[in-house]
Amino acid sequence: MCIPCFISQLACCCGSAACSCCCNCCPKIKQSTGTRVMYALYFLLVTIICVIMMSPTVEQQLKENIPFYSELCEKMNAGENCKTLVGYSAVYKVCFGMACFFFFFAIFTIRVNNSTGCRAAIHNGFWFLKFIVLVACCAGAFFLPEEKIFLNVWRYVGAVGGFIFLLIQLMLLVEFAHRWNTNWSSGVTYNRLWYAALAFVTLVLFTIAVGAVVFMGIYYTHPEACLLNKIFLGINGSLCLIVSLLAISPFIQKLQPTSGLLQPGVISVYVMYLTFSAFSSKPKETVTSDGMNTTVCVFPFNSGTESDKKIVTAVGTVILFACVLYSCLTSTTRRSSAALRVCRNTEPETERARCCFCFGDDTDYYDEEKTGAGQNVVYDEREATIYSYSYFHFVFFLGSLYVMMTVTNWFHYDDHKIEKLLDGSWSVFWIKMVSCWVCVLVYMWTLIAPMVCPKRFEA
Incomplete structure (x- = not known):
């Protein structure tokens, strides 16, 4: 039993076979799902490495626990105590390699319509070889010439790509709200x-x-302080009220009978979360009272201890990773792709109400095959792909840039470390505040778009 299992795993890693687990008791998995999960694991692995590179605590632990650490760094030509492998410049280079990896596959898989071709086989298999290519891309970035010019240019490329990825996240949130309401x-x-x-x-x-x-x-x-907080809290609260009234207005109800208060409720909660996150990210303000400087407009339950900061940072990092992976994996489905183009699907939707509506199948027609002695693999893309391969890799390319900018605190990268991920900076404040307004505008556009472009929304 071990030999067929070993052969199937070897084919998965070094051949064009679909990836599957070596356990017969595992539930069957679709080829499209397994492929996306594997690329997500690659993405998560590189992201964790970037977090480690931005953590002086990890660097200190490695220095204390690894014997001959300094000598090892010198043999690797990584500088004293491996200084070239830590900090924002190292994160930029690693993310550059990962971005190049996904960008190459985005071009390589253009116009792949089913999983029977050679390019589709490379996309769905050869995982060990692709892992070597990914490592080579990340390692090769450390040998780029003209480091200062590269970092300055790549910083602005990352900012543009990261903001585009943020827009995709916001559009997916709006699509999620509409789908939730339609399904229920x-x-x-x-x-x-x-x-x-x-x-x-x-x-x-x-x-x-x-x-x-x-x-x-x-x-x-x-x-006596926090004027921006007062203004933006009033603006964002008013915007939430406006979109709520707009969603139940008679002329919107005539065009979209399913429009209700659930969608603006989701949008309002997310806008308030972004507003809270923006206020928490803003540099602290102080006021002088009775001859003493007092910090105001801060989270009231923060004791300021190092243990609390580590817990908050860890939770914030996990939420960041979860949002990025969710956006990368869900933005490439047929339904989400249509929503991002702000149009109605060409095929009528047959909704079946269920609590876990997010885990619906994109297709019900597929072939099932047994791979060795292990897990069953469902080949669900032989007639047509479930998602766009090229767009899938492009979203991961944008996600690489977004992670790079977020981990290095966007444009406040000097002396930054991952332990200060949630500390205040004006760039993060404005990015989150603008995201609030963009989210509201995107949702408002989905409400009025049938009036502006009626032909695109004809059933």
């Missing part, structure tokens, strides 16, 4: 409990949004 609304026709579920979730979402406004009004404003 489809269940109302045969079970009135779905209507109760819609009403309950909508009430919870708006309660959270209003509670967030009150919370930030109390703790993130001050009579």
